[in-house]
Amino acid sequence: MPFQISVQPSGRFFDAGSDETLLMAGLRQGIGLPYGCKDGACGSCKCKKLSGTVTHRAHQSKALSEEEEANGMVLTCCATAQSDVVLESRQVVEAGAFPIKKMPVRIISLEKKSPDVMWSNYNYQRQKSCSTTRVSMLIFYCAMEVVVVIPWRTRRIPW
Numbered sequence: 001m002p003f004q005i006s007v008q009p010s011g012r013f014f015d016a017g018s019d020e021t022l023l024m025a026g027l028r029q030g031i032g033l034p035y036g037c038k039d040g041a042c043g044s045c046k047c048k049k050l051s052g053t054v055t056h057r058a059h060q061s062k063a064l065s066e067e068e069e070a071n072g073m074v075l076t077c078c079a080t081a082q083s084d085v086v087l088e089s090r091q092v093v094e095a096g097a098f099p100i101k102k103m104p105v106r107i108i109s110l111e112k113k114s115p116d117v118m119w120s121n122y123n124y125q126r127q128k129s130c131s132t133t134r135v136s137m138l139i140f141y142c143a144m145e146v147v148v149v150i151p152w153r154t155r156r157i158p159w
Contacts (some may be wrong), residue, residue: 003081007031008050008088016081023052023076033089040064040078049074052085103123 002015005018005022016025023045026151036044040059056069057078064075074087108121 003052004084005081006086007083008032008086010089016085018080018082021057021077022074022079022081022085025081026076033069035052035077038060038077040075043075045076046073047076047090048072050086050088054079054085056080066107113157 002017003027003079005016007026012031014026014031016022020028021030023033023035023038033047034044036042038045040057040063045055045061046064046068054074056075057080059075060077064078066074074088075089095100105122108123110118113119
């Protein structure tokens with residue numbers, strides 16, 4: 001039976017089963033909760049539990065100490081709901097807040113920073129007219145992805 005998870009102050013909500021983390025349930029349903037590592041090491045997903053019961057999977061104490069947990073803090077990447085839960089999250093983005101954009105770029109270099117983080121250097125150029133070029137910057141947020149289209153194939157790169 002799924003539990004209802006409410007996120008304050010946005011008022012957004014989603015359902016989570018007792019076998020999936022709050023973070024994965026939220027992301028699956030388009031709720032952009034903050035996160036970093038997704039395995040309980042960094043604390044980026046830490047938020048306040050206002051009500052309800054959760055169980056934490058294994059995580060590092062530097063990400064969530066016993067004292068913080070006793071004071072109602074949770075790591076959404078490691079917490080599974082055992083009842084309906086109300087969270088207070090520092091940032092929740094609306095569904096559709098980031099429209100899909102097509103942006104032609106030339107990738108200069110790629111550097112793997114960790115198993116799920118890639119650093120890229122690129123040139124982005126957009127033609128305003130036949131000869132005018134504008135350079136811009138790409139900004140990525142949690143749960144966003146880049147689709148790299150190569151003339152002979154398409155490859156998804158999660159960011």
